[in-house]
Amino acid sequence: MASNLQSLNSNHLNYVIIVAGGSGSRMQSNLPKQFLLLNGKPVLMHTIEAFEQSAFKPGIILVLPEAYHTYWQQLIEEYSFTIPHQLVSGGETRFHSVKQGLDLITDTDALVAVQDAVRPLVSPAIIDDAYRCAAEHGTAVVAVKSRDSIRQVRDGKSVSLIRDEIYLVQTPQTFKASLLKKAYEQPFNSTFTDDASVVEQYGAEIKLTEGDHSNIKITFPEDIAIAELLLNKKPQL
Ligand SMILES: Nc1ccn([C@@H]2O[C@H](COP(=O)(O)OP(=O)(O)OP(=O)(O)O)[C@@H](O)[C@H]2O)c(=O)n1
Numbered sequence: 069m070a071s072n073l074q075s076l077n078s079n080h081l082n083y084v085i086i087v088a089g090g091s092g093s094r095m096q097s098n099l100p101k102q103f104l105l106l107n108g109k110p111v112l113m114h115t116i117e118a119f120e121q122s123a124f125k126p127g128i129i130l131v132l133p134e135a136y137h138t139y140w141q142q143l144i145e146e147y148s149f150t151i152p153h154q155l156v157s158g159g160e161t162r163f164h165s166v167k168q169g170l171d172l173i174t175d176t177d178a179l180v181a182v183q184d185a186v187r188p189l190v191s192p193a194i195i196d197d198a199y200r201c202a203a204e205h206g207t208a209v210v211a212v213k214s215r216d217s218i219r220q221v222r223d224g225k226s227v228s229l230i231r232d233e234i235y236l237v238q239t240p241q242t243f244k245a246s247l248l249k250k251a252y253e254q255p256f257n258s259t260f261t262d263d264a265s266v267v268e269q270y271g272a273e274i275k276l277t278e279g280d281h282s283n284i285k286i287t288f289p290e291d292i293a294i295a296e297l298l299l300n301k302k303p304q305l
């Protein structure tokens with residue numbers, strides 16, 4: 069086993085669960101999108117690197133489908149990837165994958181960020197703002213204001229909504245571990261599209277922190293080219 073695959077130890081005050089358990093059906097690629105190359109490096113490695121640069125130094129838990137564990141270890145060696153992380157198996161949905169990661173966290177005072185593996189352009193500044201907000205309020209969900217006008221369609225009729233009241237939700241979504249673990253004990257519901265919806269259903273208020281329009285989720289085939297363009301525009305640290 070590669071040396072950077074490790075067991076979590078109790079030295080961490082903060083964690084990130086990077087969910088990479090999906091198959092990427094909308095991407096229409098044989099290889100799941102978390103492994104596709106972005107500027108010559110797998111998407112997933114960009115995402116892990118952003119968290120490694122966080123001032124909150126989170127313990128990194130990576131959730132991957134069991135069938136790809138060996139492939140991931142090959143990539144680790146091929147790219148000489150040395151960032152320590154613990155690997156766990158993915159679940160049937162994103163909800164179940166997050167639960168798999170949460171099972172490894174026993175410190176209920178910790179802060180836990182949940183991050184889509186396929187948002188590789190997330191910045192350490194956004195990550196740190198979310199940890200700070202969660203430390204103060206218990207919840208922090210990264211979001212951006214809509215740049216387009218918004219209409220809602222109900223019963224075949226469209227009505228305009230107030231754009232300034234509409235936010236588009238990204239990741240990370242960061243919480244006190246005690247709250248997130250309790251919320252994830254609820255039975256699965258198909259309205260749970262993200263961690264905020266799970267925690268809100270449990271009864272907590274969701275605080276938003278500022279995201280970035282470049283923090284895109286790689287979902288469709290064209291998103292790789294868009295992400296490369298954005299990555300090459302980003303100031304390098
Ligand atoms: N069973 C699942 C499904 C999704 N995810 C992760 O959740 C994130 C956001 O999901 P999405 O973009 O929908 O990824 P996929 O489910 O892989 O894509 P699709 O819906 O197109 O199949 C991704 O990093 C994905 O790997 C996961 O960990 N476990």
Ligand SMILES: C[C@](O)(CO)[C@H](O)COP(=O)(O)O
Pocket residue numbers: 162184237238239261262263285287
């Ligand atoms: C978690 C998320 O990325 C927030 O925008 C989003 O809800 C994931 O949705 P998907 O349907 O799994 O793409």
